Every structure is written in C-alpha cells, then in structure tokens.
Amino acid sequence: MATADDPTGNLHVAILPFMAHGHMIPIIDIAKLFASRRGVKTTIITTRLNAPLVSKQIPTTAEIHIELIRFPAAEAGVPEESETADFFSSTAQKMGPNFLFKFFHAAALLRRPLDAALAKIRPDCLVSDAFFPWSAESAGKLGIPRLVFHGTGYFALCTAVCIRVHKPHKNSDSESFVVPCLPGKIELTPSQLPESARKEEEGNPFTELVREMAESEGKSYGVIVNSFRELEPNYADFYRDELGRRNWAIGPVSLSNRRSEEKAGRGGRGTGESSSDCLKWLESKEPDSVIYICFGSLADFADSQLKEIAAALESWGGSFIWVVRKDPRTESESESEEEWLPVGFEDRTAEKGLIIRGWAPQILILEHEAVGGFVTHCGWNSTLEGITVGKAMVTWPVAAEQFYNEKLVTAVLGIGLPVEAEKWVRGTGDDEVIMAEGIEIAVRRLMDGDEGKEMRRKAKELREMARMAIEEGGSSHSSLSDLIDELKQRSHV
Numbered sequence: 178m179a180t181a182d183d184p185t186g187n188l189h190v191a192i193l194p195f196m197a198h199g200h201m202i203p204i205i206d207i208a209k210l211f212a213s214r215r216g217v218k219t220t221i222i223t224t225r226l227n228a229p230l231v232s233k234q235i236p237t238t239a240e241i242h243i244e245l246i247r248f249p250a251a252e253a254g255v256p257e258e259s260e261t262a263d264f265f266s267s268t269a270q271k272m273g274p275n276f277l278f279k280f281f282h283a284a285a286l287l288r289r290p291l292d293a294a295l296a297k298i299r300p301d302c303l304v305s306d307a308f309f310p311w312s313a314e315s316a317g318k319l320g321i322p323r324l325v326f327h328g329t330g331y332f333a334l335c336t337a338v339c340i341r342v343h344k345p346h347k348n349s350d351s352e353s354f355v356v357p358c359l360p361g362k363i364e365l366t367p368s369q370l371p372e373s374a375r376k377e378e379e380g381n382p383f384t385e386l387v388r389e390m391a392e393s394e395g396k397s398y399g400v401i402v403n404s405f406r407e408l409e410p411n412y413a414d415f416y417r418d419e420l421g422r423r424n425w426a427i428g429p430v431s432l433s434n435r436r437s438e439e440k441a442g443r444g445g446r447g448t449g450e451s452s453s454d455c456l457k458w459l460e461s462k463e464p465d466s467v468i469y470i471c472f473g474s475l476a477d478f479a480d481s482q483l484k485e486i487a488a489a490l491e492s493w494g495g496s497f498i499w500v501v502r503k504d505p506r507t508e509s510e511s512e513s514e515e516e517w518l519p520v521g522f523e524d525r526t527a528e529k530g531l532i533i534r535g536w537a538p539q540i541l542i543l544e545h546e547a548v549g550g551f552v553t554h555c556g557w558n559s560t561l562e563g564i565t566v567g568k569a570m571v572t573w574p575v576a577a578e579q580f581y582n583e584k585l586v587t588a589v590l591g592i593g594l595p596v597e598a599e600k601w602v603r604g605t606g607d608d609e610v611i612m613a614e615g616i617e618i619a620v621r622r623l624m625d626g627d628e629g630k631e632m633r634r635k636a637k638e639l640r641e642m643a644r645m646a647i648e649e650g651g652s653s654h655s656s657l658s659d660l661i662d663e664l665k666q667r668s669h670v
C-alpha cells in the first residue's frame with residue numbers, strides 16, 4: 178500500500194483476468210505495461226490451473242506476482258478443469274448454454290476467494306474483467322478503486338450502449354437499421370446483434386449479466402480500453418463526453434511484447450520450435466504475398482465450412498497460412514483421415530500453404546512482411562493486432578461484438594472487405610455456411626487488386642500511429658502515466 182511518507186510513491190495494482198484467451202491475453206499485457214513503470218508492483222490473481230498459462234506470458238524480469246485463488250468448481254457443478262482458458266476455448270462453448278450458465282455461476286462464486294485475496298495482499302487498486310461485475314463491490318469494501326477491462330475498443334463499446342439504450346432492432350425484424358446516436362451512419366441488421374441484445378425480454382441469463390456489467394460500470398472508477406485514441410477519436414470522444422465514461426486508452430497492449438519469445442508465448446501454448454518453422458516458411462515468400470487466416474480462440478467452424486475455405490484457397494492459388502482449431506495430427510494419421518479437408522488438399526497446396534492445427538504464434542506471423550492480408554473473425558484482439566502491424570483484412574465476424582468490430586474495419590477505417598457474414602452464432606458456424614466463391618472473391622480483392630493495395634497503405638499508416646501511441650510522449654503512454662499518477666495520489670490520501 179502506498180503511504181504519504183513513501184518517497185517512491187509505490188503503487189500496487191491487482192489484476193483479475195477472466196479465463197478465456199481473448200480476455201486473459203490482453204489483461205496480462207496490461208499487467209506487463211503497469212509493471213514496466215517505475216514504482217508499480219502488479220499482482221495477477223488467478224486460479225491454480227491458469228497460473229502456468231499466465232506465467233508463460235510474463236518475462237521473469239517483470240515485477241509481477243501471482244496470487245492463487247480456488248475455483249469453486251464443485252459448488253457450481255462444473256468439472257475441475259473447466260477453470261482454464263484452454264477449456265473455455267476448446268470445450269465450454271460446445272457444451273451449450275446450460276453449461277455456460279453454470280460456468281458463469283462458478284465465475285461469480287470467485288467473489289469470496291477474491292475478497293480474501295484482496296484482504297491479504299492489500300493492493301491500491303483492482304483492474305478486473307467486465308465479466309466480474311461484483312468485483313466493484315469487492316474493491317469498494319477495501320476502499321480501493323476498481324477499473325473495468327472490457328476487452329474491446331471504443332467503437333464496439335459505444336455501439337453496444339446505443340443499441341442497449343435505443344433498441345433500434347425492435348422496429349425492424351430483418352431490415353438493416355442505422356445505429357441511433359452513434360457518430361457516422363453505421364448500419365447493422367438484427368441478426369448481427371449478440372443474443373443478449375436480441376433476446377433481452379426472454380429472461381436470458383446473459384442479458385442479466387450484461388445488465389449487471391452496465392450497472393457495475395457506474396460503481397467503478399473508470400474503464401481501461403485496449404485501443405489508442407488516434408484509431409477511433411470520434412468514438413473515444415463519444416464514450417467520454419456523451420456516454421460519460423471515465424476511461425484511459427492504453428493500447429495496443431500487444432505492443433508490450435517486445436521480444437520474440439514473449440510474442441510466441443502469448444496464450445501460453447506456442448513453442449519456440451513451431452514458431453521458428455513458421456517464420457522460416459514465411460522467409461521464403463515475397464512481401465505482402467501471404468494471407469493469414471485465423472478465427473481466434475473460440476470460433477469453431479463446421480467441417481462443411483472448412484471445406485469451403487479450402488476450396489476457396491485452392492481456387493485462388495495464392496500463398497496462405499491457415500489456422501484450424503483441430504488437434505495436431507499424430508504420425509499414424511494420414512491426410513485422408515481428416516474429414517474436414519478435401520482429399521489431397523495439402524499435397525496439392527504444399528508449395529503454397531501452411532496449415533497450423535491448434536494454436537498459432539499469431540503476432541509473430543502477422544507482423545512478418547510476407548503477410549499481406551488477414552482473414553479474421555474480428556475478435557477485438559485480432560482486429561487490433563492486425564491494425565498494429567499494418568495489415569488489411571477480410572472480415573468474417575461470428576459472435577460476441579465481432580459484427581461491430583467489422584464495421585469499424587470496413588466502414589470507418591476502410592482497411593477491410595467483408596466476406597458478407599450475416600448471422601451471429603454462438604461459437605460455431607454450424608448453421609450458416611459461406612460458400613467458397615464468396616470467400617475467394619473477397620480474398621482476391623484484398624490480395625490481388627488495387628483496392629487491397631490501397632487498404633494496405635491505409636493500414637500501414639495506422640501501424641505507425643499505433644507505434645507512436647505507445648512510445649514515450651504518445652497518447653497511450655501518457656494516458657497510462659496519467660492513470661498511474663492519479664492512482665498514486667489517491668492512495669496517498
């Protein structure tokens with residue numbers, strides 16, 4: 178705890194990640210950013226099985242401690258192993274809504290263990306994921322500020338509030354609508370909205386969670402945003418001035434990873450060996466010639482959809498790295514045993530393509546100069562990581578707030594082309610298959626045409642802005658300094 182007579186003005190920041198890769202990876206980056214500042218000590222509060230995933234992402238030199246709390250699996254009726262971010266990615270989504278409700282109940286039962294951990298370590302502030310709305314009260318009990326981490330950018334945060342408040346989809350069942358009050362003329366359709374927004378009145382437990390999250394934001398000190406002001410200034414202003422949210426943009430937080438090992442270790446899974454194979458392969462390719470295809474840690478397409486992607490890539494004929502959420506093949510398995518791939522696909526595309534089964538070292542791949550385009554599901558981390566390294570995108574949103582992020586990329590920033598996904602689905606693309614022809618057209622336009630070239634030019638400008646934002650004197654660097662100063666002053670009172 179910082180005290181008035183402490184000349185170094187130390188600050189102790191506690192961080193509570195939610196156990197899904199898309200939330201955990203950036204909040205650990207945030208822990209690293211805090212810890213990189215003089216006089217700031219950081220403690221990540223997490224459960225036993227997640228601790229190795231967390232440690233793999235933090236350099237041994239960083240002033241970051243891990244405080245373990247127990248995951249109340251038995252009390253919530255979920256299996257022990259469900260506490261890990263890996264389980265959430267691989268299994269939880271497939272187990273259906275009833276399991277997810279139980280899982281979120283278990284997450285809510287972390288409240289008592291968190292209270293005990295906070296009482297023990299006595300931090301000066303708590304940064305916790307928006308999925309833990311009750312943690313505002315945990316911080317309140319200790320008289321310390323709680324900062325919310327949503328995991329998404331200004332544009333999506335603003336869009337979500339405008340839709341929640343004005344409910345424009347209620348007046349239009351299938352037609353598109355313009356998001357009321359939001360700067361710019363942003364059009365969406367009801368089927369692109371998250372289920373929690375569409376099925377509000379049906380007592381959907383996720384709607385209840387979203388309501389609690391909104392309420393808890395009002396009780397919190399402010400919001401930490403993984404974005405940079407120059408990327409979405411109108412929406413940053415709208416969020417602060419019109420929606421009245423105190424906030425600090427400190428991103429892109431992925432740029433806190435400077436060394437290759439740190440970049441490869443994000444998500445706690447990559448191995449140095451698989452990364453170097455991949456980079457060696459990229460070295461043999463021309464600049465901007467390879468398209469990287471990855472749908473994040475959760476989206477899990479049906480085999481029928483994967484076959485369409487394979488057909489599109491083969492017909493396009495360019496170079497690709499394609500990440501598929503399947504287990505790596507064992508030596509005894511032959512290619513023909515993989516139902517999701519057209520027979521002989523890998524042989525025919527051996528010169529051109531690389532399929533990664535499982536987890537890819539995304540940042541290392543994306544930042545390589547041979548990569549000229551990114552087919553993305555528009556998860557916010559992937560979207561911002563693409564922007565940060567100056568890549569143009571083919572946008573293919575699936576769930577969460579990804580359809581909002583798509584609009585930022587295509588309609589506001591003009592650095593992406595949509596594959597024309599129309600329907601929000603939880604986790605898998607089971608019931609809507611995008612055909613090979615449509616995928617190929619989008620990939621061709623991005624990779625081979627003048628349109629794509631112009632988008633790459635714009636994306637590279639944003640890359641420079643992103644880099645400047647996190648350097649000393651840049652907007653995100655200064656914003657974090659301001660936040661730290663404010664928190665230090667507060668804890669000295």
Ligand code: UDP
Binds near residue numbers: 444537556558562
């Ligand atoms: N990621 C990765 N390798 C993979 C898949 C994902 O490193 O094979 C990382 C990616 O860089 C990003 C995160 O996992 O930081 C995924 O977050 P995002 O918000 O893009 O999507 P989500 O997984 O939450 O849908």
